[in-house]
Amino acid sequence: RRNLALEKPHSFDSASGIGVSGDVGGQRVLLGNNLLMEQAHIDVGPLRDDAEKLRTEGASVMHLAVDGRLAGLLAVSDPIKASTPEAVRALRAAGIHIVMATGDGWTTARAIAARLGIDEFVGEVKPQDKVAIVSKLQMQGHRVAMAGDGINDAPALARADVGIAMGTGTDVAM
Numbered sequence: 001r002r003n004l005a006l007e008k009p010h011s012f013d014s015a016s017g018i019g020v021s022g023d024v025g026g027q028r029v030l031l032g033n034n035l036l037m038e039q040a041h042i043d044v045g046p047l048r049d050d051a052e053k054l055r056t057e058g059a060s061v062m063h064l065a066v067d068g069r070l071a072g073l074l075a076v077s078d079p080i081k082a083s084t085p086e087a088v089r090a091l092r093a094a095g096i097h098i099v100m101a102t103g104d105g106w107t108t109a110r111a112i113a114a115r116l117g118i119d120e121f122v123g124e125v126k127p128q129d130k131v132a133i134v135s136k137l138q139m140q141g142h143r144v145a146m147a148g149d150g151i152n153d154a155p156a157l158a159r160a161d162v163g164i165a166m167g168t169g170t171d172v173a174m
Helices: 034-039 045-056 084-093 106-116 127-139 151-159
Strands: 011-015 019-024 027-032 060-066 069-076 099-101 120-122 145-148 162-165
Touching: 027 034, 034 060, 045 060, 045 069, 045 106, 084 106, 099 106, 099 127, 106 120, 127 145, 127 151, 145 151, 151 162
Parallel strands: 099 120, 145 162
Antiparallel strands: 011 019, 019 027, 027 060, 060 069
């Protein structure tokens, strides 16, 4: 709306599940989670309280760093569909055990799980971790249905006994 001129990145790298980096306007820019910042030796302490408050509200928080210094936060959240709490209750009433595995941080995962009444959840899950979770449940004798919507979910969707690709997801997941 402000007609800002945005520079195109000269390089771009995506670290699956943790963030992205690139060179923009002669500056090194990183956008990602705590692990990405830790790997780049960037101190997130100055905005830790703000980030944690956003997470307790159910938002996923990404840190923005420019030239090795923390520059800000970006918080995003997916609204919970109105039908989801009832769907979770119905699944539980049918004897189905629900496990939520998400790439979101633990605090965000805890907030969403609490809203939905999900007792078992795992946060900060990488794509390969989702496959391991599905495999572990199968080795314990469970039949596993996995629902997902992104490219990071595709391997676990394929490994599950039943893969449910959400209609709004990526082509790879579907």
